[in-house]
Amino acid sequence: MNEILIQNTTAFFEKTFGSAPQKIVLSPGRINIIGEHIDYNDGYVLPAAIDKVICFAFEKSNTKKAKVIAIDLNEEFEIDLTEKVELNDAVWTNYIRGVIKQLQDNGFAFEGFNCVFSSNIPVGSGLSSSAALECGMIFGIAALFDLKIEKKDIALLGQKAEHWVGINCGIMDQFSSVHGLDNKVIKLDCNTLDFEYHNADFKDYSLILMDSNVKHSLFTSEYNTRRIECEQGLAIIKQHFPEIKTFRDCKEEQLLSIQDKFDPTVFKRVHFVVKEINRVIKACEALDKGNIELLGQLLFETHYGLSQEYAVSCEELDMLVDTAKADDAIIGSRLMGGGFGGCTINLIKKGHENEVKRKFSNLYLDTFGIELKFYDVKISNGTQLL
Ligand code: GAF
Secondary structure, three states: OHHHHHHHHHHHHHHHHOOOOOEEEEEEEEEEOOOOOOHHHOOEEOEEEEEEEEEEEEEEOOOOEEEEEEHHHOEEEEEEOOOOOOOOOOHHHHHHHHHHHHHHHOOOOOOOEEEEEEEOOOOOOOOOHHHHHHHHHHHHHHHHOOOOOOHHHHHHHHHHHHHHHOOOOOOHHHHHHHHOEOOEEEEEEOOOOOEEEEEOOOOOEEEEEEEEEEEOOOHHHHHHHHHHHHHHHHHHHHHHOOOOOOHHHOOHHHHHHOHHHOOHHHHHHHHHHHHHHHHHHHHHHHHHHOOHHHHHHHHHHHHHHHHHOOOOOOHHHHHHHHHHHOOOOEEEEEEOOOOOEEEEEEEEEOOOHHHHHHHHHHHHHHHHOOOOEEEEOOEOOOOEEO
16 A cells, blocks of 8 residues: 555655655554543553655755645645744644744754655544654654764654644653554553553454544634543642652542542543543553453443543544444443544454444445445554655
8 A cells, every 4th residue: 555655655755856855754643542631640641653644755856945735735845944933734744843943942953855745644544644744754853964864853842842733732742743653552651651561462353444534623612621631630649649640640539538628620621631641551461361251341430431531532433433422332432532533443353354344334325425435454664754
């Protein structure tokens, strides 16, 4: 699949600039097995890079300008690298502007370049196409101008670029896009950025994403609000238990003992966070032991927490998970990513994939008049130079 993407991107580059690219970079999207809305709450997450990627082709241009063409959108932009970088109405360009700004602000020197890119990561599906864009751009610029930037710092610069665009995201998406490994999930400690790889062996189950094909506009404002609610909640916990530094130090019993100190909405948010951090630890152990049924149960629990306590679901995602819960062939399902649309991640008994896909397609179309899409996930390597 990616061979065609690479060929097309390279051919487009050659046609446009009259020479072969000097660097080609592949930058993947990600899934997250469990640990949602936990990265910015300093807990653990369990993501992985996937085989859906953005392919970039680069060359130095011997100018002071960066020219970037998005092949799939048939759009391009150019900026003068000697001028102040500003936000623009064309949203996709802002991730790249943000990356250029972060590199410059952090003292990385580079000159003009030409870049074209094309992607097979669905946009707006919660697979982190923006993190792939940021990290791939940084990786490519670093390779082109021989900048020494560690993987971890590529992720942190990408995250800062995303903040500049307006989403106060955590580190999970950029980190997993850069650090992905074939057939491994990453257990990432979002407080220290320590991480370990675990085998992504789901035994008798297939990992399949269902793309709701909706993206509700609440996403950015609600995402940023959740972050603030959790900060408020943590401050209250710390007043009562000064030894607690982050949510991971907080036991559920401690939280329950001070429930009346919280605004009820804030309590629901932090209750979810404390339980979700524990679920990630249990889920990772279950995966290691091959207890995929337990992993599946934890996915359902996460979904109902995200829907009822964290309030980041929507009727389309709830319907997909409720239907999955009632289906014997599916042992786990939940919304994946920031929420308000995008994909559910599902563990489906091998051999039943096609019947599940048929059933869900028909039901979803009948209920919402929207086509449901499916992605069979292959866990793959992180951002790389070809
Ligand atoms: C989005 C964010 F970008 C991530 O940092 C993470 O918080 C995720 O939502 C929710 O887990 O993808």
